[in-house]
Amino acid sequence: MKNARSKAPVAKQIVRCAIYCRKSTEDGLEQEFNSLDAQREAGEAYIASQKHEGWMALPTIYSDGGFTGANTDRPAMQRLLEDIRGGRIDAVVTYKVDRLSRSLLDFARLMELFEEHGVSFVSVTQNFDTRTSMGRLTLNVLMSFGQFEREIIAERVRDKIAASKRKGKFMGGTPVLGYDICPTTHRLQINAQEANTVRHIFRRFAEVGSGLTIARELNSKGSTTKSWVTRDGTLRPGKPWNASLIYRILSNRTYLGETIHKGESYPGEHEPIVTQSMWDAAHATLSANPRREQRSHESVPALLRGIIRCGHCDRAMTSTYTRKGGRTYRYYVCTGATKSGYDSCPVKTVAAGDIEQAVLTQVRAICKSPEMIAQTCCAISRLKEEQEHDVAVSQWEAVDALKQFDPVWEELHPVEQRRVVGALVERVTVMADGLDVRLRTDGIHSVVSALKDTLEEHNERSRRQ
Incomplete structure (x- = not known):
């Protein structure tokens, strides 16, 4: 009689599962067995059914009660993401997909994070499992919609910026010399001392026609470009002048009280620093004497060019x-x-x-x-x-x-x-x-x-x- 050989059981790899639960309102959370408890119980039951695959429910509670799914600014969600980045989770289990997020864009971003760290996602009641081919197909479709939503949002932002600039509004960014940003209205307001420097540049250029000469004069007086402080309190000190910075001042129509969007000029909400006559005088000189950088490439000089x-x-x-x-x-x-x-x-x-x-x-x-x-x-x-x-x-x-x-x-x-x-x-x-x-x-x-x-x-x- 042949001896029957028993095969040694193959050890299953442990899959650490985090159960995420969420309820939009706080109604009923005071009950002994509430909606969050029911969601976790369903998640634990599903994980138990996958015990043969090595699944194990983590004891950590990831439950957000009274938080919307429109964003990810939730305490338990942030702890979950932190543990995922720390490599302490292999799978995330939820009762439904919308418990994780109601925003398609946020959901797509979460799936990108999960994939980056090798974390699978399972929805208990919707048969959604990123380990399966059908789950991955569904995920790709959702990711495509997420990309579409990102592009739509970007388009809306661009349209809003364009509409705001057409109304003459300042839309943020680095403030220019001569203006500060009002902390309450967020509009440009004139900085009197810097505005005098701007006017001097326009008047002086109408006289000498040389950005380099003006830059040397300003540097000899210790004058610098715009110095400002960011929202987080970081100081951006001014820099010494050069010819390019002078010409940038001369070509900035903000000083006429205008805003520019894609080459089009619109009346701004801020006050002008230079008058139209000052602008015209400087630009008449600029037209008659183009910048050196634009002329130095000529192989043969022409002393009387333009006159x-x-x-x-x-x-x-x-x-x-x-x-x-x-x-x-x-x-x-x-x-x-x-x-x-x-x-x-x-x-x-x-x-x-x-x-x-x-x-x-x-x-x-x-x-x-x-x-x-x-x-x-x-x-x-x-x-x-x-x-x-x-x-x-x-x-x-x-x-x-x-x-x-x-x-x-x-x-x-x-x-x-x-x-x-x-x-x-x-x-x-x-x-x-x-x-x-x-x-x-x-x-x-x-x-x-x-x-x-x-x-x-x-x-x-x-x-x-």
């Missing part, structure tokens, strides 16, 4: 060049001739070097003339008497810079040379038989500022030599 016109066609002339025999030949071309034919314009093209030298000769003579020096001194004195602007250049510095125009000019960057010419020359009109140069009467501040900075560098190098 030279054809006298016959009354059209702008653009710079162009040709290369021949290893040399570059630069020209200014009438746009009327390029569009209507070269035989329609007697001017057509002019050599850039010749006409730039002719204009430069006049500029040099003007800058060194006694009349210009006298007018400059009077202008600086008048500004000081008005006490409205900070005058960064003294009379003696202006006179010294103008008298030493020639050596300083040669050391200027081509972009700075163009800025000086653009500040002094309003228009250069080219005719078939001559040249007409129309000068500006208000551009001397920009010239002196540019020459002064370069003169200091020139004198420093001379001393070293």
